[in-house]
Amino acid sequence: MRTFDFDLFVIGGGSGGVRAARMAAQRGARVALAECAELGGTCVNVGCIPKKLYSYAAGYAEAFEEAEGYGWHVGETRFDWAQLKANRAREITRLNGVYRSLLEAAGVQLIQGWAQLTDAHGVQVGEKHFTAQHVLVATGGMPFVPDIQGREHGVVSDAMFDLDPFPKRLVVVGGGYIACEFASIFNGLGAQVTQVQRSAHLLNEFDEDLRQFLAKEMTRTGVDIRFNAEISMVTRLESGLCALLSRGQRVEADTILFATGRVPNTAGMGLEAAGVALDERGGVIVDAHYRSSVPSVLAVGDVSTRQQLTPVALAEAMVVVDTLFGKGKRQLDYDYTPTAVFTHPNVGTCGYTEAAARMKFGKVTIFSSEFRALRHTLSESKERTFMKLIVDKASDRVVGLHMVGPDAGEIVQGFAVAMRCGATKADFDSTIGIHPTVAEEFVTMREPMP
Numbered sequence: 283m284r285t286f287d288f289d290l291f292v293i294g295g296g297s298g299g300v301r302a303a304r305m306a307a308q309r310g311a312r313v314a315l316a317e318c319a320e321l322g323g324t325c326v327n328v329g330c331i332p333k334k335l336y337s338y339a340a341g342y343a344e345a346f347e348e349a350e351g352y353g354w355h356v357g358e359t360r361f362d363w364a365q366l367k368a369n370r371a372r373e374i375t376r377l378n379g380v381y382r383s384l385l386e387a388a389g390v391q392l393i394q395g396w397a398q399l400t401d402a403h404g405v406q407v408g409e410k411h412f413t414a415q416h417v418l419v420a421t422g423g424m425p426f427v428p429d430i431q432g433r434e435h436g437v438v439s440d441a442m443f444d445l446d447p448f449p450k451r452l453v454v455v456g457g458g459y460i461a462c463e464f465a466s467i468f469n470g471l472g473a474q475v476t477q478v479q480r481s482a483h484l485l486n487e488f489d490e491d492l493r494q495f496l497a498k499e500m501t502r503t504g505v506d507i508r509f510n511a512e513i514s515m516v517t518r519l520e521s522g523l524c525a526l527l528s529r530g531q532r533v534e535a536d537t538i539l540f541a542t543g544r545v546p547n548t549a550g551m552g553l554e555a556a557g558v559a560l561d562e563r564g565g566v567i568v569d570a571h572y573r574s575s576v577p578s579v580l581a582v583g584d585v586s587t588r589q590q591l592t593p594v595a596l597a598e599a600m601v602v603v604d605t606l607f608g609k610g611k612r613q614l615d616y617d618y619t620p621t622a623v624f625t626h627p628n629v630g631t632c633g634y635t636e637a638a639a640r641m642k643f644g645k646v647t648i649f650s651s652e653f654r655a656l657r658h659t660l661s662e663s664k665e666r667t668f669m670k671l672i673v674d675k676a677s678d679r680v681v682g683l684h685m686v687g688p689d690a691g692e693i694v695q696g697f698a699v700a701m702r703c704g705a706t707k708a709d710f711d712s713t714i715g716i717h718p719t720v721a722e723e724f725v726t727m728r729e730p731m732p
């Protein structure tokens with residue numbers, strides 16, 4: 283029988299790769315992990331974690347304003363961008379260290395460098411060549427920037443955390459997760475933000491009522507959203523940058539962020555030469571057990587999946603580890619994956635949009651509510667909260683749950699458990715609310731929409 287240097291060689295030290303390497307090693311496998319940058323991948327270094335920290339920072343601006351209604355006189359406030367950046371960098375370095383310790387403690391051999399597949403079982407990193415029974419590609423994704431004139435003057439989300447100086451005027455191109463989050467964050471931190479979205483809505487594939495409501499709320503907080511507007515050129519001026527929009531509009535800015543989607547990170551890794559089939563986006567094509575067209579090569583996370591979410595990558599990694607080194611084959615069920623967008627206010631969602639539910643289930647009942655939360659009776663904030671339930675008429679199952687409002691991500695996480703268990707509207711109705719909370723509205727909505 284052929285012997286290999288390792289049982290598993292993981293390429294990429296992000297969420298999926300680290301989880302797979304660590305858990306496989308804990309089950310006794312001989313594991314190596316190659317990473318050319320810091321451990322933790324997009325999520326830890328330039329994604330979820332620093333973004334959420336900056337989102338908290340942005341939230342204080344509202345909190346200071348609202349405090350007065352509660353009798354607090356906050357006095358003069360001053361935002362120190364350099365301090366936020368330094369504190370974030372310190373926390374991210376700490377997390378990089380945590381990832382390293384976890385891998386080392388599990389016995390994973392860490393290899394620093396760019397890894398390339400040489401054949402079905404071979405990986406080259408610099409001068410060194412390794413063999414492994416299984417190779418897991420977990421190299422994530424990277425920002426995509428459309429081919430427009432002057433795009434080199436713009437930046438992608440990776441650069442937003444360390445901008446210098448703070449952009450007083452920011453143009454955000456795109457209407458997806460990343461665009462909406464950064465537009466909200468920098469608006470909260472004090473920038474004048476213009477968001478340019480090519481279509482008539484934000485957040486493609488989200489519920490129509492939800493995204494209309496979000497656009498209204500983001501506009502209320504000060505984001506200037508230009509719908510049906512494409513950016514055709516970026517030029518450099520003495521006073522900064524200028525974005526030319528398709529209908530002749532010009533927007534001046536200090537920074538232009540392209541948040542126009544992400545593509546799988548597979549270039550220059552020798553995948554195709556080794557026989558690994560890629561899709562039209564460059565993503566690794568995998569089966570339900572994450573095997574590529576080369577059976578010894580697997581892929582998880584953003585490099586292959588269509589749900590680019592850290593918890594999805596973690597779950598896929600666990601399926602791979604169970605399949606290769608443990609409990610045996612199992613399949614991940616992606617239905618009712620909850621997700622949040624950390625705009626101000628937050629978006630939380632689980633299950634089907636109204637349009638998708640009508641297509642899938644035929645007859646559905648809609649419950650919807652919009653209100654001012656108790657907190658804002660004294661804060662005098664004009665913020666409103668939106669909640670919506672979609673119920674399959676035939677089974678009474680709650681198949682869609684959507685929210686725009688404070689802590690929507692925290693609230694929807696719990697409801698997602700119930701929804702995966704098949705909770706019906708009758709179950710929601712028989713659940714006692716927690717009073718007074720915003721979340722109780724989900725169990726007290728009684729009147730369907732006409």
Ligand code: NDP
Nearest residue numbers: 428456457458459460461481486541542543544590622623
């Ligand atoms: P998305 O796919 O969500 O959004 C891309 C946006 O760019 C869309 O609004 C799209 O417009 C627009 N766009 C695409 N191509 C062009 C173009 N050529 N010109 C102009 N506009 C264009 O991508 P993101 O980069 O925002 O996020 C990638 C993924 O990362 C998300 O899907 C999500 O899974 C994940 N993510 C998750 C987060 C979370 O969980 N909170 C946070 C951040 C990212 P249109 O709508 O018209 O197609």
